[in-house]
Amino acid sequence: MSAATAAATEPLPVRLTLPTHVPPLTLGWEVIRWCEQWLHSPMGDGSPLEFTPEQGRFIAWWYAFELADDSKTGWRWLYRRGLLRRPKGWGKDPLAAVLALVEMLGPSRLAGLDADGKPRGEPARAPYVVVAGTAEGQTRNTTGLLDLIASPDLRRRCSLEITVSGLCRGRSMAGDAAELRPMTSAYRTAEGARPTAGIAGETQHWVPSNGGTQLDLVLRRNLTKSPGGAARLLAISNAHLPGEDSVAETWHEAWLKQQKLDTDDTGDESAGILLDTREPIIDISPEALDVADRSQMLPLLAASYGDSHWTDLDRTAEDCADPDISRAHVLRFYGNLLVAGDGAWMDPSVWxxxxxxxxxxxxxxxxxxxxxxxxxxxxxxxxxxxxxxxxxxxxxxxxxxxxxxxxxxxxxxxxxxxxxxxxxxxxxxxxxxxxxxxxxxxxxxxxxxxxxxxxxxxxxxxxxxxxxxxxxxxxxxxxxxxxxxxxxxxxxxxxxxxxxxxxxxxxxxxxxxxxxxxxxxxxxxxxxxxxxxxxxxxxxxxxxxxxxGGWTPPPRRIARSRSLTEARLEKARKEAEADTAEPTEQP
Known part of the structure; x- marks a missing residue:
């Protein structure tokens, strides 16, 4: 965003799904230090990589774990899969590319705790990372950034080779052969692979008709084969279209069910699915929002984009005002809001x-x-x-x-x-x-x-x-x-x-x-x-x-099977009638 806009715009309040505190046990801090040492900014200027507070908090929770005596490894991740949902231009693909390199080369597994009880990380054994999409363009959004963010020092240290197609080979920091490979929706050929990590791109577009639903299931089955349950799938998406049966929607629904289970049971953060999103809270119906009105859109955009300081909110507001873009499209892709599309009957926010x-x-x-x-x-x-x-x-x-x-x-x-x-x-x-x-x-x-x-x-x-x-x-x-x-x-x-x-x-x-x-x-x-x-x-x-038709309430009757409430109401009515009755004259 422009500096003037950032200073003048008061963002709307937001609904956050990620815990606001930090986890007690996480590899996230070591992952961040490793990235800042070995990776460059995705801006392409060769400057060191720096994370925003939002990105840092997400990494901390994505790599949060707990010690577990009943696990073969003695520990387990808090989350088996994750969904990062943000508006266009927030930086989902660059962050996914960074984490793909972490999983391929860096400290993505727990090695143990040091003398102070702090986690120590190590690379995965024989790392094999897949970046999946239902079309080549979706995988290229992520793999096309690898060449920008891999520093010369990392290339030398890990003998890293990155091809135009996105295939990436080298040696992890532990010396094991490492590979990162793009994968599209030919899910039958993907069955049986044993990836150590997966990135799923633009899952709001993964629907049954393009093989996205099946690809999601194959990836998750393959990741389950990983020893110790350490392999996981991270999905990135824009706000999905309700009712389209996309993978982003089914994951969101699964997260909602697990949140309800937690609320009814333990209420802790170990829900198994991590959802990180920022949803602006608007005080009017989305149907009443004028997306061409900058005074309405700038606070909404400031809320949805958060601390992504590279986003030009002025230009984004201009794009939102284009007459050939529907309100639903603007609110989903720029406002990060789950709203009904042009074919949907009910707006979820209204409901x-x-x-x-x-x-x-x-x-x-x-x-x-x-x-x-x-x-x-x-x-x-x-x-x-x-x-x-x-x-x-x-x-x-x-x-x-x-x-x-x-x-x-x-x-x-x-x-x-x-x-x-x-x-x-x-x-x-x-x-x-x-x-x-x-x-x-x-x-x-x-x-x-x-x-x-x-x-x-x-x-x-x-x-x-x-x-x-x-x-x-x-x-x-x-x-x-x-x-x-x-x-x-x-x-x-x-x-x-x-x-x-x-x-x-x-x-x-x-x-x-x-x-x-x-x-x-x-x-x-x-x-x-x-x-x-x-x-x-x-x-x-x-x-x-x-x-x-002139209906008026009939005289109250008592149901054949009276409830306790009805019995009390009937008793109160009789007592009131007795109180208002004329007193009997005494002889």
Whole structure:
């Protein structure tokens, strides 16, 4: 960034995923000293390499370890794989190239502790490092920097040879033959190799269609073969596109699950996956952000780029204002924010902002219900909406386990679905219930005959315009804060909502009436489910129609199976009636 901009711009607050303190045991400090002695700056001016505080903290945590008597080596890494997510131009590839040389030649393994208890490093035995990508250009982003950062002293000391293709051979500091090799997505030929370290470049572009998903799995299988479990995979990426099934997205989701496990259990940093990212915290919806407005973008860019002092924020802000670049592209690649792309239906930041950690409504409260079902392909879902507040939660969900394979027969347990519907109607006052009858026509007819508030609402066929308006109204209600959500299995709710992509409604005649329904990404055979999202739309629509139809809360009734809360409310009501009754005249 320019000096003037850096001094004048107050960055937005950021959400950090890397611990702010330093680990008690790490090889990171020795790695940094080795790099500063043997490597040059990637700027190409021959000056010594210097790390920023952000880079230094990342290296410290990436090389953090713990002593372990149950390990063959007596120690183990805190993290088995890592994801470094930063905006374009932050310096991900230069840092990856530096760490690739560390793994090939430098002190990348624990040799022991000195007399003062400080870690001593040593090179890996027979080091073989792979720099992987789904295309040659991705590997070249990293390997093309090796020639700049390897100092003449390092080349002489390690007999280092670097080819134009990125292949690098030499001798480690311990004298072992060492090799660094680029690898693309021909994952079948990569099976069986035994790398001691791996770098995965631009994993936001590693998707099933280009072999990236398979390459990721092959690399991780190969690294597992390393003696003592010391071989690891470091991925670098920009912010991924939610719902695209990229490797960056699946790693992020795995990290979220491990963070939840830690929170519920030990809460320590040994989650197995290291994620380092800086996400600016913006106080408005991303959809309302004007990326062409420098006054809005400069604080955001200052936050996302952190201490990467080489970044020219003025020029970056100009690039963000280009009219042919979408807002989603700007916020992902320059703002380091996880936002929906042009095809995604729900912006993750909007969805997350609507979450509320609160109890579900008490029994006897008035709710609206939405039902969307399948029989054996993906899932069936029931969602409730509190009439008084607009709070939503999952009342029931049944999902096919795809890990059992396509040939495994599975069917939604219809008896459980019927029992759940009966429980819902016996527990809450259901103002209105909309059910998509597809695959469940006879069942919906049965429910409508049993409960007056049940009505069929087809989400397919000739009602597409009506459904598109309901879908639009639901998203607008989320943007305005009218809808909130939470409750049990909140992660399933999020998965279904963020999986959905927009499908334009044919025949919309004006920009003001540009409508969409939602669909699975990748077509009907996709494994990314959206049934909970559809049930949520139906539930919200049922609530709105009930209110528009003049619905008012009926006299409170007690459910057949009363909860403790209901019993207390009933007792309090009777006591209040007794207190207000006219006193009986005494003789």
């Amino acid at each position: 997350e902002a609507a979450y509320r950690d609160q109890p579900i409504p008490d029994a006897g409260e008035a709710i609206a219900v939405g039902f969307d079902g399948s029989r054996n392909r993906d899932s069936t879902a029931i969602v409730g909406t509190h009439m008084a507040t607009g709070y939503q939660w999952i009342l029931g969900v049944w999902q096919r386990d795809y890990s059992l394979g396509e040939d495994h027969f599975w069917e939604v347990p219809a008896d459980e679905v019927h029992d759940t519907m009966a429980r819902i109607f016996s527990t809450w006052v259901v103002a209105r219930c909309y059910c998509d009858p597809a695959f469940w026509t006879a069942d919906v007819d049965t429910w409508a005959g049993r409960w007056d508030s049940v009505a069929a609402w087809w989400m397919t066929g000739e009602h597409v315009i009506r459904n598109a308006r309901a879908t639009t109204a639901y998203r607008e209600a989320l943007n305005s804060g009218d809808v909130t959500w939470g409750g049990p299995v909140a992660d399933v709710f999020t998965d279904h909502v963020t999986n959905a992509v927009e499908r334009p409604v044919q025949g919309a005649r004006s920009d003001a009436d540009r409508l969409h329904t939602i669909a699975k990404p990748g077509g009907r055979r996709s494994r990314r489910r959206i049934d909970v999202a559809i049930a949520a739309i139906l539930s919200w629509t049922a609530r709105g129609d009930a209110i528009a």
